[in-house]
Amino acid sequence: MTRPSIDRRRKQPATAKLRIKNFRRNSSDFIAIEHLANRCQFLGYAEVFNTAPAQEGESLVYAALRVLYEPNAARKGLLTHRTADLWRAGKLSLHADHGLDMPPVPERPARDDTVQLVEPKKMKRLGKGGTLASRQALVHSLVHIESWAVDLSWDIIARFGSDTTYRLPREFFDDFVTVAEDECRHHELLRNRLENMGSHYGAFAAHEALWDSAMATAHSLPARLAVEHAVHEARGLDVMPSTIRKFRLNGDEQTARLLENVVYKEEITHCAAGVRWLSYLHGLAHTTSVPASEGPSSASNEAGDVQGHAGSTPEWMAEARRHSSVETWFHELVQTHFRGSLKPPFNVEAREQAGFGPEWYMPLATQPKTAAIAETLQEDSVCMQLQGSELASAEAMATV
Ligand SMILES: [Fe+2]
Numbered sequence: 001m002t003r004p005s006i007d008r009r010r011k012q013p014a015t016a017k018l019r020i021k022n023f024r025r026n027s028s029d030f031i032a033i034e035h036l037a038n039r040c041q042f043l044g045y046a047e048v049f050n051t052a053p054a055q056e057g058e059s060l061v062y063a064a065l066r067v068l069y070e071p072n073a074a075r076k077g078l079l080t081h082r083t084a085d086l087w088r089a090g091k092l093s094l095h096a097d098h099g100l101d102m103p104p105v106p107e108r109p110a111r112d113d114t115v116q117l118v119e120p121k122k123m124k125r126l127g128k129g130g131t132l133a134s135r136q137a138l139v140h141s142l143v144h145i146e147s148w149a150v151d152l153s154w155d156i157i158a159r160f161g162s163d164t165t166y167r168l169p170r171e172f173f174d175d176f177v178t179v180a181e182d183e184c185r186h187h188e189l190l191r192n193r194l195e196n197m198g199s200h201y202g203a204f205a206a207h208e209a210l211w212d213s214a215m216a217t218a219h220s221l222p223a224r225l226a227v228e229h230a231v232h233e234a235r236g237l238d239v240m241p242s243t244i245r246k247f248r249l250n251g252d253e254q255t256a257r258l259l260e261n262v263v264y265k266e267e268i269t270h271c272a273a274g275v276r277w278l279s280y281l282h283g284l285a286h287t288t289s290v291p292a293s294e295g296p297s298s299a300s301n302e303a304g305d306v307q308g309h310a311g312s313t314p315e316w317m318a319e320a321r322r323h324s325s326v327e328t329w330f331h332e333l334v335q336t337h338f339r340g341s342l343k344p345p346f347n348v349e350a351r352e353q354a355g356f357g358p359e360w361y362m363p364l365a366t367q368p369k370t371a372a373i374a375e376t377l378q379e380d381s382v383c384m385q386l387q388g389s390e391l392a393s394a395e396a397m398a399t400v
């Protein structure tokens with residue numbers, strides 16, 4: 001296939017560099033201008049992807065970028081399924097040479113205008129599920145969150161998959177391709193459920209605060225794994241049972257079963273992936289006797305030669321080596337990259353199934369007095385998802 005080339009000089013379209021620092025973050029003006037800048041950037045690469053599905057022979061990272069540059073949520077699903085099929089059939093490589101055609105990982109994934117975006121604090125309350133309108137709003141928020149979760153899954157592959165200092169084996173990519181497919185399925189099932197309830201995706205406003213959290217860990221795979229998968233997704237495990245109860249008690253057994261039988265079970269595996277690969281990186285840091293940039297490629301490393309940063313130990317590896325256990329490294333990562341503390345009560349059983357015990361999260365838990373408040377808030381967690389507070393943001397991301 002002949003792929004249209006792209007001039008490197010266009011990799012940062014001038015419009016994408018709009019200076020927006022004079023606008024308060026999350027203000028309406030900020031959102032509008034940032035949205036415009038992003039759209040200009042995506043238009044600059046439209047000729048590269050043309051929203052086409054992955055092609056045999058290209059790299060998984062390139063295929064991941066296709067999803068991130070695709071603006072339509074439903075089409076993101078189609079591209080995801082196609083990419084997963086090709087990957088499992090062995091028809092995508094880890095690192096094909098795309099030369100000048102390789103665009104950068106977008107700071108924000110492409111989004112069309114299906115959903116009206118507003119400031120988090122201007123979101124209307126979702127209610128507690130006592131009325132059909134409230135349940136529609138709750139499901140709509142979940143549909144929106146799952147859509148972002150799809151992008152988050154591809155972002156981890158596109159952003160970190162080419163960094164050879166992590167020496168990521170094929171199993172890492174297998175895991176996150178599966179996570180991407182799961183999130184797609186969640187989005188599609190919940191979207192169908194929303195339509196069966198007489199509504200549709202785009203019927204309610206939403207915000208994009210979820211992605212801010214992702215961008216706070218855009219520079220570091222360990223930070224991403226710790227915060228997104230072992231904090232936010234673990235929080236989702238904590239609140240999911242009460243969310244399911246909320247639908248069930250209000251007579252919406254279909255939504256309750258969907259969340260219980262599909263979403264909840266699969267979210268445990270997503271959390272497990274975060275724990276597994278953070279542990280892998282910690283083990284790698286402690287078993288590699290020379291800087292990653294100087295070491296030989298491991299047998300399982302399909303990423304090719306390890307070429308680090310001028311022969312020095314990568315920063316993440318130096319940090320990991322300061323911790324004799326992955327748990328204390330996790331504590332430092334969370335304290336550095338996540339604002340706030342972890343709020344009990346914890347879903348100990350689900351967290352155990354995901355592979356991490358209290359020694360991971362209890363040292364980061366809120367003090368008893370604050371915890372009591374958090375417990376009260378937890379009851380209202382889903383309703384608060386789009387209310388704009390920091391807790392709401394965390395809760396919203398947690399349910400992906
Ligand atoms: Fe999900």
Ligand SMILES: [Fe+2]
Pocket residue numbers: 149183233266267270399400
């Ligand atoms: Fe998830």
